[in-house]
Amino acid sequence: MTPEYIASKLSLLPQFEVVSLDHRTGETGRVNILQGYFSSPISNKEQAANLFLSDLRFLDGLLIAADQREHLRTVEAGGYCWSDIYEREVLGAHLAFFGNYDARHLRLAIDPDILWTRIDFRPHKALAKHFIDKDGKRWQKLSEYMEGNAIPDGAWLVDEGWDHEHCIFCLNRIDRETPGYKSHHEVYGDEWTCQWCFRNSVEQHDPRPLLIRYTGRDFSSL
Numbered sequence: 001m002t003p004e005y006i007a008s009k010l011s012l013l014p015q016f017e018v019v020s021l022d023h024r025t026g027e028t029g030r031v032n033i034l035q036g037y038f039s040s041p042i043s044n045k046e047q048a049a050n051l052f053l054s055d056l057r058f059l060d061g062l063l064i065a066a067d068q069r070e071h072l073r074t075v076e077a078g079g080y081c082w083s084d085i086y087e088r089e090v091l092g093a094h095l096a097f098f099g100n101y102d103a104r105h106l107r108l109a110i111d112p113d114i115l116w117t118r119i120d121f122r123p124h125k126a127l128a129k130h131f132i133d134k135d136g137k138r139w140q141k142l143s144e145y146m147e148g149n150a151i152p153d154g155a156w157l158v159d160e161g162w163d164h165e166h167c168i169f170c171l172n173r174i175d176r177e178t179p180g181y182k183s184h185h186e187v188y189g190d191e192w193t194c195q196w197c198f199r200n201s202v203e204q205h206d207p208r209p210l211l212i213r214y215t216g217r218d219f220s221s222l
């Protein structure tokens with residue numbers, strides 16, 4: 001992806017213009033308080049506010065609820081996510097708002113070099129293993145089994161034990177009844193997306209539909 005291509009995709013998303021930057025000390029340390037204006041209204045139902053710079057570095061923010069008439073909005077972003085971002089890059093900037101999605105999600109949605117294949121999901125073998133949690137309780141943990149791999153000590157195979165996947169964007173279930181799409185890419189491969197997210201967003205390389213809340217989606221066209 002060229003910088004121009006990334007910029008054109010980020011410009012589709014709501015923009016947050018940062019007009020002031022302040023700090024407070026929270027329980028986990030320094031919290032940065034960004035105040036600014038969105039280019040289109042963002043509902044109070046949105047709480048996560050990941051804000052992207054033009055090179056896909058992003059701030060992992062929390063959008064503070066506001067009165068509907070209040071246009072000046074506040075995003076709090078903890079200290080750790082600033083490790084590679086300078087304040088001078090943020091103040092006065094227009095940052096692309098992408099809800100709770102991170103840079104991996106954004107790349108999966110817009111990168112034309114990531115190939116996707118439609119898959120009719122079939123249950124297959126899972127590798128099962130017991131583990132003991134910190135309270136001493138015993139659990140069984142399943143992981144996907146790849147044919148031909150060795151079976152580790154203490155583990156066993158469960159036929160059709162791996163019976164579903166989840167969409168990386170909306171967590172929709174992908175199983176025998178609901179096909180999905182799987183990514184192929186050296187770095188961003190082996191992720192799953194549901195039909196709705198694929199057809200509306202990934203196939204078009206348009207990140208905007210992913211901001212439509214799950215309850216507001218129209219599934220009739222699938």
Ligand SMILES: [Zn+2]
Pocket residue numbers: 167168169170171172193194195196197198
């Ligand atoms: Zn989905």
